[in-house]
Amino acid sequence: xxxxxxxxxxxxxxxxxxLGKIHNRFSAYTxxxxxxxxxxxxxxxxxxxxxxxxxxxxxxRQHGFHAEVxxxxxxxxxxxx
Numbered sequence: 421x422x423x424x425x426x427x428x429x430x431x432x433x434x435x436x437x438x439l440g441k442i443h444n445r446f447s448a449y450t451x452x453x454x455x456x457x458x459x460x461x462x463x464x465x466x467x468x469x470x471x472x473x474x475x476x477x478x479x480x481r482q483h484g485f486h487a488e489v490x491x492x493x494x495x496x497x498x499x500x501x
Contacts, residue, residue: 423471425487426459427480434485438462441479446472462487 429435435453442451448468454461462480464471473489480487 421470422463422465423473423476424490425462425464425473425476426490427453427462427485427487429453429455429460429462429480429485431455434483438480438483438485441483442476445479446475459490461490 429438432455435455439451439453442449442464446466448466449464449471450467451462451464454463462476464476477487477489
């Protein structure tokens with residue numbers, strides 16, 4: 421399962437620090453930031469079960485950052501009809 425978060429992480433230094441914390445605490449998670457995106461995206465994949473959004477949000481909060489789950493959006497094109 422993959423969960424996508426909007427964050428206020430702005431630079432690679434903080435992103436790398438947080439990735440280290442995430443990978444140390446959640447060994448089944450693979451995570452990466454997309455800081456080029458306007459929402460400073462954090463993507464997290466769990467290889468064994470589901471991602472626990474509340475735990476990740478709390479971890480970022482402990483280090484002075486904000487995160488919120490981005491809702492899934494299904495986009496249909498005209499050719500899907």
